[in-house]
Amino acid sequence: MMYIGSHLSISKGYEATVRQAISIGANTFQFFTRNPRGAKARKLDLDDIRIADELCLEHDFGPLLAHAPYTYNFASNKDKTWDLAKNLLKDDLARLSYLNSCKYIVMHPGNHLGEGIDYGIKRIAEGINYVLQGKENTMLLLETMSGKGTEVGYRFEQLRGIIDRVDYSEQVGVCFDICHVYSAGYDIVDNLDGVVKEFDEKIGLHKLKAIHLNDSQHELDSRKDRHACIGEGSVGLDGILNIINHPSLKDIPLFLETPNEAEGHKREIKLLRYGCNSL
Structure with missing residues (x-):
């Protein structure tokens, strides 16, 4: 079964968001854990969460994907920023433990702010080690990045470097962002098999748990993060x-991150389902 959804707001609660996902033909969705550019999170409503979980089961939903706020920066050399990232992730994991339908939380690895990639890798891993206790029921996913600015995680070996330094590495996976990977220089258009093989060799396909589905406004190896609508x-x-039809990728949950509103995502979901069925 293809699990596909879009990024939706949970401002009206989880139940309302599940119902919105159903209305656009989705059978999963992604949501921010809190204000994407802040730290404030909505108050937990356990009845709302219980109903949302029941709806997900009733409609055969795939795993939901939580997205961490952009205020996380696990690679920062500023202790205040680094501590904020650790504390927010710890709190997010505790809150997500109540939502059985959500199996993953994805985060941008971070920006080293001029300290260098090696520093960023070690700093990120150290921060994750502070948070993870090995008992979490929500897996942490590192997102593949485009390589703009001082981003860490735009090469597969960088993500592997982080994972290898995490004590509970079985609790860490990867989210493959199409636009980011293409912008970082991986030719998924003319050499998809080669990119998949390289990912498997450097990280392992068993670590790939989610795909951010988007097109790119810029060309291969642009190092620019500008998403485009599908096609x-x-x-x-x-x-x-x-x-999404590649033998090694076709069963991985898909999450639209395109510059569209809900109705636009509804059209894209229909297009992708029809496109897949017509191949």
Whole structure:
């Protein structure tokens, strides 16, 4: 079964968000754990969460994906920023433990702010080790990045470097962002098999748990993070269909991150389901 959804707001509660996902033809969705550019989180409503979980089971939903706020920076050399990231992730994991339908939380690894990639890798791993206790029921996913600025995690070996330094590495996986990977220089259009093979060799396909589904406004190796709607960018509809139908990728949950509102995502979900069924 294809699990596909979009990024939706939980401002009206989890039950309302599950119902919105159903209305656009989705059978999963991604949501921010809290204000994406702040630290404030909505108050937990356990009845709302219970009903949402029941709806997900009733409608055969795949695993939901929580997205950490952009205020996380596990690679920062500033202790105040680093401590904030650790404390927010710890709190997010505790809150997500009540939502059985959510199996993963994805975060941007961080920005080293001029300290260098090696420093960033070690700093991120040290921060994750502070948080993870090995008992979490929500897996932490590191997102593949585009390589803009001082981002860490735009090469597969960088993500592997972080994972290898985490004590409970079985609790850490990867979210493959199509736009980011393409912008970072991985040719998923003309050499998809090669990219998949390299990912498997450097990280392991067993670590790949989610795909951020988007097109790219810029060309290969641009190091620019500009998402495009499905089929309207340099990856193209055929390129995206090839990715989501690849034998090694076709069963991984898909989460739209395109510059669209809910109705636009509804059209994209329909397009992708039809495209997959027509191949």
